[in-house]
Amino acid sequence: MNKIRISILLLTISLFASCNFIKDSFTFKDKTKEFVETLMKKDYDKCVSQMALESEMGKNTNLDTLKLGLEQFRNIVEHNFGHNFEYSLMKSEKKRSTIESENTPPNTTLAFIEFSNEKEFGVFQVLFDDNSKKIININTLNVKAPIPNMLIFWLFGILPLAVLLFNIYAIREIKKSTLSKKWLKYIAIIFFNVPAITYSAVEGVSFKILSFKFFGISFGFMGFLGSVWTFGIPIGGIYWLWKLKQHRIDEEFNTETEEIGITTE
Numbered sequence: 001m002n003k004i005r006i007s008i009l010l011l012t013i014s015l016f017a018s019c020n021f022i023k024d025s026f027t028f029k030d031k032t033k034e035f036v037e038t039l040m041k042k043d044y045d046k047c048v049s050q051m052a053l054e055s056e057m058g059k060n061t062n063l064d065t066l067k068l069g070l071e072q073f074r075n076i077v078e079h080n081f082g083h084n085f086e087y088s089l090m091k092s093e094k095k096r097s098t099i100e101s102e103n104t105p106p107n108t109t110l111a112f113i114e115f116s117n118e119k120e121f122g123v124f125q126v127l128f129d130d131n132s133k134k135i136i137n138i139n140t141l142n143v144k145a146p147i148p149n150m151l152i153f154w155l156f157g158i159l160p161l162a163v164l165l166f167n168i169y170a171i172r173e174i175k176k177s178t179l180s181k182k183w184l185k186y187i188a189i190i191f192f193n194v195p196a197i198t199y200s201a202v203e204g205v206s207f208k209i210l211s212f213k214f215f216g217i218s219f220g221f222m223g224f225l226g227s228v229w230t231f232g233i234p235i236g237g238i239y240w241l242w243k244l245k246q247h248r249i250d251e252e253f254n255t256e257t258e259e260i261g262i263t264t265e
Helices: 002-040 044-049 063-081 150-156 158-176 182-191 235-264
Strands: 086-093 108-116 120-129 135-140 196-200 204-208 217-220 228-232
Touching (some): 002 044, 044 063, 063 135, 150 158, 158 182, 182 235
Antiparallel strands (some): 120 135, 196 204
């Protein structure tokens, strides 16, 4: 009973932490938008007030140097993208790695915010202080690409959805059959979807020979750069539907043979 209570408590804590993390992630998008709009207006004093200078990483910052850096950063953004942007959250993360340089600093979260004008988009990489939810550092990734045609992206989604429906159909047919060890067939249908074909809204179509897809598909929708459909060729489903067809033919043949034998007798 104690183990059950502990498990429920841990699950509750985990769900609560996840909800808070998701909530904070959308807060990061709004904070980034507010900061960049202030930056583009050249209100560097207000920008400074939006930064976590009281944090461990920001407490020794020289304000004059910071404002000069903000002005230079503003000029880069303006030169490459203009003034007015739409914003979307790509992802936020806390990295924990055995390689020290790849970890996010303690009590911080790294957010990737996509921004776009009418023709092109880029990505802000923003480090936030977890306590104040203020910005510690902001820069742009080396991304400047035309806004893709999302109609093509959504139309391509018909193929992965067709694979998913095919695999569900194959599982239902196996379930209704008289085949033995059905669970092995289910596993084959679920996991043997290979090779994988990917369509990225930005990069187009790519192909991976040894990439297995669970249930045949995967999907990502994190801004333009993170909009990806992937589907695997449903080898498992195709094979077992073929085997099932052969099995039914054999059953019909055996039934007809038995009927002929009975009639002869």
